[in-house]
Amino acid sequence: MVIPIDVVKKILKRFIPIFGGLWLLVEPFSLYEIVLPNIGYWRYLVLFLVCIGIAIISLFSDLFIGIKVIKSRKDADKLIFDLVDKAEKRVHVATIAGRSMVKRHDYKAKYQNFINSGVEYRLLVLNPDSNLVTDREILEDGACDDRIKKRIKGVLKYWKDVRSQLHPDIKNDKLNIKLHTKGPLANSIWIIDEKIIFVPYLYGALGENCPMLLIKKTSSCKDLFEKLENNFKKLWADAEDVDWDSI
Numbered sequence: 001m002v003i004p005i006d007v008v009k010k011i012l013k014r015f016i017p018i019f020g021g022l023w024l025l026v027e028p029f030s031l032y033e034i035v036l037p038n039i040g041y042w043r044y045l046v047l048f049l050v051c052i053g054i055a056i057i058s059l060f061s062d063l064f065i066g067i068k069v070i071k072s073r074k075d076a077d078k079l080i081f082d083l084v085d086k087a088e089k090r091v092h093v094a095t096i097a098g099r100s101m102v103k104r105h106d107y108k109a110k111y112q113n114f115i116n117s118g119v120e121y122r123l124l125v126l127n128p129d130s131n132l133v134t135d136r137e138i139l140e141d142g143a144c145d146d147r148i149k150k151r152i153k154g155v156l157k158y159w160k161d162v163r164s165q166l167h168p169d170i171k172n173d174k175l176n177i178k179l180h181t182k183g184p185l186a187n188s189i190w191i192i193d194e195k196i197i198f199v200p201y202l203y204g205a206l207g208e209n210c211p212m213l214l215i216k217k218t219s220s221c222k223d224l225f226e227k228l229e230n231n232f233k234k235l236w237a238d239a240e241d242v243d244w245d246s247i
Helices: 005-026 042-064 073-086 107-116 131-141 147-164 168-174 222-238
Strands: 067-070 090-094 120-126 175-180 187-192 195-200 212-216
Touching: 067 073, 073 107, 073 187, 073 195, 073 212, 090 222, 107 120, 107 147, 107 168, 120 131, 120 147, 120 168, 120 222, 131 147, 147 175, 168 175, 175 222, 187 222, 195 222, 212 222
Parallel strands: 090 120, 120 175
Antiparallel strands: 067 212, 090 187, 187 195, 195 212
């Protein structure tokens, strides 16, 4: 049986800090003389095998534990771009404004390359001219100040620039953006291949201050994953197409 190179890399990525930590714990205080007193230099092999074992267990626990809490918005933004870079099939997003995907202007060319390579992009945001945006601004800011409206329009202009560099057949097939108008969004859903970033909105809280979860399509989370996936499909089916001439 051949072990995939990606699995080897992931094991080594876990092994190095584990080995270093145990080495710093064991070697300076000669703890191995207490734990493994009579095996001489074989103790280093034992330490190596223990670290490999811990790394493998850690890797497989990640594969079977399907939900992980993302600690900060900074971590979430980094994770989003990491997943987008590796996406092979789809990047489907339903969110208020979609600003996280356009924070880096150097990604315009990258998005074009990803889409040309066959990755399907679907982005659903609130209609900037709808009452939903007004209600959301009042809920978050206490007043209608056009903050969210301007963000959404800026995001749409960003994607219009991306679309302008794509072949008509590709942009109509692989890059689709819609506007949500039917009821407030209760959460953000980011489906990137077989992973979902899920952000349930809290009452009166800014989106970036809401909890964020990474959900993988493992056996333990398959049902939850499919429910969120189906929720996106329903939102997408009910959304309106963007009038690009007005952007």
